[in-house]
Amino acid sequence: DMPRFPGCEDEATKDAKKACADKxxxxxxxxxxxxxxxxxxxxxxxxxxxQFVVEKDGTVTDAKVVRDIGAQCGQEALRVVNLMNDQGIRWTPGKQRGRPVRVQFNLPVRFKLE
Incomplete structure (x- = not known):
């Protein structure tokens, strides 16, 4: 299983959990x-x-920008990812054969002017 953002573990199916977590x-x-x-x-x-790693305990580590558009957008996206740990957000860790594992995750962040 891939790691999931928290708050959706009550959903019935894996697909529902993933859709809810992505949202x-x-x-x-x-x-x-x-x-x-x-x-x-x-x-x-x-x-x-x-790109970052979701650790077995649900914390986020090794965050880095792997695609940037410049003008400080990459730094801002990175700041928000690193903020998860500071705010106590713990992901549901990825699992392999039922056991928590470290998983690398790529998060696209869209910058669009309103």
Whole structure:
């Protein structure tokens, strides 16, 4: 099983848990992200990808930007991913044969001017 963002373990099926977790993760990202002023002023939009490891205990480690669009967007996406640990957010860890394992995760973060 892949790791899941918390708050959805009551859902009945694996697919429902994943859909709910993906939605909650996006809500978290977009609630906390601040569009960098330099990106806004220069009309920078696009997709940043942050790669991180979800540890067996659900914490996030080794976060790094693997795709950046510049204008501080990558740094901002990274800040929000690292904020999860500070806010006490613990993922449901990935599992292999029923046991928790470390799993690398790629998170795309879209920057779009309203």
């Amino acid at each position: 909650k993760m996006l809500e978290y990202i977009y609630k906390n992200i601040k569009y960098p002023a330099i990106a806004r002023e220069n009309g920078v939009e696009g997709m940043v990808v942050v």
